[in-house]
Amino acid sequence: MTALLEVEDLRVAYGKIEAVKGISFTVEAGQVVTLIGTNGAGKTTTLRTLSGLLQPLGGSIRFDGKPLNGIPAHKIVALGLAHSPEGRHIFPRLTIAENLQLGAFLRKDAAGIAQDIQKAYDLFPILGERRAQAAGTLSGGEQQMLAMGRALMSRPKLLMLDEPSMGLSPIMMQKIMQTIAELKAQGTTILLVEQNAQAALSLADQGHVMEIGNIVLSGTGAELLHDESVRKAYLGED
Numbered sequence: 001m002t003a004l005l006e007v008e009d010l011r012v013a014y015g016k017i018e019a020v021k022g023i024s025f026t027v028e029a030g031q032v033v034t035l036i037g038t039n040g041a042g043k044t045t046t047l048r049t050l051s052g053l054l055q056p057l058g059g060s061i062r063f064d065g066k067p068l069n070g071i072p073a074h075k076i077v078a079l080g081l082a083h084s085p086e087g088r089h090i091f092p093r094l095t096i097a098e099n100l101q102l103g104a105f106l107r108k109d110a111a112g113i114a115q116d117i118q119k120a121y122d123l124f125p126i127l128g129e130r131r132a133q134a135a136g137t138l139s140g141g142e143q144q145m146l147a148m149g150r151a152l153m154s155r156p157k158l159l160m161l162d163e164p165s166m167g168l169s170p171i172m173m174q175k176i177m178q179t180i181a182e183l184k185a186q187g188t189t190i191l192l193v194e195q196n197a198q199a200a201l202s203l204a205d206q207g208h209v210m211e212i213g214n215i216v217l218s219g220t221g222a223e224l225l226h227d228e229s230v231r232k233a234y235l236g237e238d
């Protein structure tokens with residue numbers, strides 16, 4: 001079986017600085033795969049390259065059997081790869097409902113879109129309660145929910161989440177992680193970038209540890225959770 005996403009020897013640079021130095025990994029349909037690692041390891045750069053926002057220096061990306069190299073970002077969304085970016089990037093002056101609508105900008109099926117907006121409200125009831133409110137008035141955690149809901153509006157085959165727990169209170173973080181578990185149970189395929197290694201690895205089928213542009217360790221979520229070097233470096237143990 002070929003994987004939904006196959007990344008091989010991917011290299012990405014900003015000018016002379018090589019931020020991603022030849023990484024390879026796959027994501028199978030139905031899996032949650034997580035990339036963990038310290039600040040500046042190249043996780044966000046990897047997601048932005050998969051989305052077509054950055055062009056790789058080398059290597060190959062295959063998604064759903066097709067090469068993605070050189071394909072513009074909007075076409076990549078149309079192929080089924082959605083990205084909930086770091087820092088959320090919701091539209092603060094638009095309402096919650098309008099933000100969700102924008103996530104479906106490539107779709108024409110009004111009935112299906114309405115159904116999926118309802119699904120987002122089922123997943124995150126607070127968004128339904130506040131649907132007519134400007135998105136900028138939401139709390140950080142609620143904005144994160146909106147960013148995830150919006151990414152789901154393109155009915156992606158693969159959902160990429162960049163640091164969904166960043167800046168959230170422990171309770172809000174737990175809620176977001178529970179939702180990711182719920183999406184996984186529904187069969188959503190997810191590539192998750194997280195600083196919170198404990199939470200991310202607990203959810204993940206596969207995990208990869210990135211350090212300065214390289215994948216230095218890979219394993220199942222459980223293997224990495226029990227790995228001594230991971231425990232020391234990322235789980236705050238001596």
Ligand code: ATP
Nearest residue numbers: 014017019037038039040041042043044045046195
């Ligand atoms: P974080 O968790 O802090 O977001 P990360 O693992 O996602 O870290 P990246 O944001 O991918 O790391 O950054 C990887 C490297 O690329 C870092 O050294 C960073 O300083 C550099 N970098 C990121 N964006 C740019 C840019 N626009 N121009 C130049 N260098 C950049």
